[in-house]
Amino acid sequence: MPINERRSLWRRMRPYVTVFDGPLMLVIVFLLGTSLVALYSASIGIPGKIEDQLRNIAMSFLVMWFVANISPQNMMRIALPAYVVTLSLLLAVALFGTIKLGARRWLNLGFAQIQPSEFAKIAVPLMLAWYFQQRHGQLRWHAYALGALLLLVPVALIARQPDLGTALLVVAAGACVIFLAGLAWKAILALVLMGAACLPIAWSMMHDYQRERIMTLIDPTSDPLGKGFHIIQSTIAIGSGGITGKGWTQGTQAHLEFIPERTTDFIFAVFSEEFGLVGNLFLMFLYLLLIGRGLMIASNAPNLFTRLLAGAITMIFFTYAFVNMGMVSGILPVVGVPLPFISYGGTALLTLGLGSGILMSIQRHRKLVQT
Template sequence: MRINERRSLWRRVRPYVTVFDPALTTVLIVLLTTSLITLYSASIGIPGKIEDHLRNIAMSFFVMWVVANLSPQHMMRIALPAYAVTLLLLLAVALVGTIKLGARRWLHIGVVDIQPSEFAKLAVPLMLAWFFQHQQGHLRWHTYGIGAVLLLLPVFLIARQPDLGTALLVVAAGFSVIYLAGLPWKAILGLVVAGAASMPVAWSMMHDYQRERIMTLIDPTTDPLGKGFHILQSIIAIGSGGITGKGWTRGTQAHLEFVPERTTDFIFAVYSEEFGLAGNLFLMLLYLLLIGRGLMITANAPNFFTRLLAGATTMIFFTYAFVNMGMVSGILPVVGVPLPFMSYGGTAALTLGVASGILMSVQRNRKLVQT
């Protein structure tokens, strides 16, 4: 009788325990293991980083498990409140936010400072997926216009903090929802032309440091010991790794502190120097598998809402990886975007954990009847 009771209990709790998608979880474990190996080397001389990173990984898996247990119906119900709260927090930042390093990005609540722009990375695509789900079958030009407004409101508030990196990530995630909702190619071409035509206006509205980043990107050698120093040292680190790298913990650029922010935004430079081109190809393969699995989950999503949400979540992974590798290797401006599941940081780990949980929830509920 006890055996039957135990089996019955396991059957009851099993749906809440076995929510992790095997393929996605395997890729994440390999990525996080690679991250621990790289961070150990990058943080030599910086006590506490590995312990904190392990805590962040545990936190990431916990929120991943919580979100994976949520049904798409629950996500639809929280979409509008999450978006509204995020907008209110961004407005609060603009009015009474804490200024650090010349940017007003944080909001002091109680004993902690939070960065509401991080919430927008998930609240915006969630809101847009909810909106287009309710407009399915009645999509018109004005529908996409309303979607664009819903996207641009938080992007404007984030960009004026200023936080160009986070604004770029929110735009990528939000626009992917609008595109997957059926935005015509004519509209996309028109946006490209309009964007190109507005570049002089955008240039005049940029902050001085943003213009300097773009000019440094074009030619970092114009100020090799000043504004171009960090990106040049990063490029040297990547190139000096050669085919097979210098070996674990043997990277000179990182350990002699030529590479900036070597545990966070520039961890890819540390990895490249120590593991070389072969290591980079392995890391890119992991990201391709991660994105590919996300696209498979998107294609098999049970309804319009989950398809849009899964597609946007996958785009978040792609944008994180593409922008970080691009800025570290000198083909994109430095905008402060971490390398997903590799860089040290609690906020990014939380965001990526929620994003992974969303994909697992969509996969887990793929057999739902389409509504």
């Protein structure tokens, strides 16, 4: 009898313990393992980074497990409150936010400082997925227009801080939701043309440092010791890695401190210098598996809400990787976007853990959701 009781307890607890999606979890573990290898080398001379990152990873797994236990039905219930709270926090930042390095991005709660724009990466696509689910089967042009407005309001508040990197991630996730909801290709083409026509206006509204980043992208040698320093040094590191790299902990650009922010935004340059093209192909293969698994979960999702949400989370993963590798390689302007699951940092890793947990919840509950 005691054996049967123990088995019965395990049967009751098993659905809450074995919530992780195997293929997705395997890719994330490989990425985090690669992160620790790269971070160990990049943080030589900077004590405490590995310990802090291990703590961040543990918190990320806890968040992932918690969210994976939340059913998509409950996610739909919290979509609107989460959006309203996030919007309220962004407004509070605009009015009372703490200024650091010329940007007003943080909100001081007394016991801690938070960056509400990070919440928008999940809250906005969650809200848009809920919105289009409520109007499924009766989508007209005005429904897409209102959806675009729901996206643009938080994006405008984030861009105003200014934080173009986070704004870009939110735009990508939200635009993915609107596209997957069935927006016609003609409308997409019209929006692209309108966006191109508005580029001169956008240029005039940019801050000086934002215009300088774009001009530096075109010609980084115009200010090699100033604005172009990041791009020049990171591209030197990537190129000097060659085919197989210089070897782990043997990168000269990183250890002679030529690469700025080498544990966070520019860790890809450190990895490239030490592991070369072979290491980069391995890393890109892991991201391909991550994005492919996300798209597979989205394609198997049982209703519009889960399909749109899974597609948006996958787009966030893609945008993180594409923008970071692009800016470090010198093909995109430098913005504050970390390399997903690789760069050092707690907030971004928690956001990625939250997104991964959502994907796992959708996969786990796919047979329980009403279509």
